[in-house]
Amino acid sequence: MSMPPQPQGNPYASAPPQGNPYATPHAPYGQPQQQPHYCQHPHPAAGYGQPMAGVPQVPACRVCASYPAAEVTIRGHVGMLIMMRFQKWPGPYCRTCGTAMRREATTNTLWQGWWSPFSMVIFNPYTIISNLVVRGKLNKLPEPGPAPYGARPDPGKSVLQRPAAYVALLPILWFLFLIVRGG
Template sequence: MSEISCRICHRAPAVNVRFHGHQGMLVMMRFSHADGPFCRDCGLAVYRDMSAETLVRGWWGPFSLFAAAFVLVLNAVRRGKVARLPAPERGRNERTLEPGKPLLDRTAAYGLLVPALLLVFVGWSLANGG
């Protein structure tokens, strides 16, 4: 039985996982996904990129607040599958994705301020008879 390899860099070990993205708009929303299998490095890169885009663009609609939160939690759970993999072995194809900065070290993490400020505003409005 052969071991599966990453769909991007073709290195092993890899695991089948799907990461999601979400973009909220005022009256519509759009979902995206990236299917594996991914090695550890490529999987972390895809997770971080898709989650960063969701942090920036995911909150801009009434139902998107909930959808974006769900997508971020789902991605974080699935991130564990690729993070537990050992480093991928070197193969003939050295093209791989660079995982880059951790998600909360990126400027996209400021996107978390949108729901936080919304909660503060709603709480302030309710406290002041709003």
């Protein structure tokens, strides 16, 4: 009879394992989908990110890379008759490097910064006061540890011990002279 074929559902039943032949091609695709291969490699970003997370986020001096450092911006100003130049050197700086740069910038500003009307009235006073604020912040820092790279600028003499700073007296004297003469 033609009945037998179905009882032999066994061979067909085992055949439906059709899934197997299809499963085997899927398996290789399925495994890469897990992609443990790629993810097992440590991502560089994660590698660098994790230690950063454990370390307290303290800014390091941009000159000598030591701690502690303050997020300050040292400014300078050059006033000329028809043009002005605004300079700024953002930190962070440690106490030593920041003091060295601040003294240099302030001293230069004190003799270069007066020579245009707006500079004298607005920009140079602002620059000088801004650097005074920076001085206050830097002076609150403890002395930095040994410099990791061994190079650190010498803070040198204070601003008022530098002759160039006293060029600032000239425009002030001139201003006073105008007032006195006008009176």
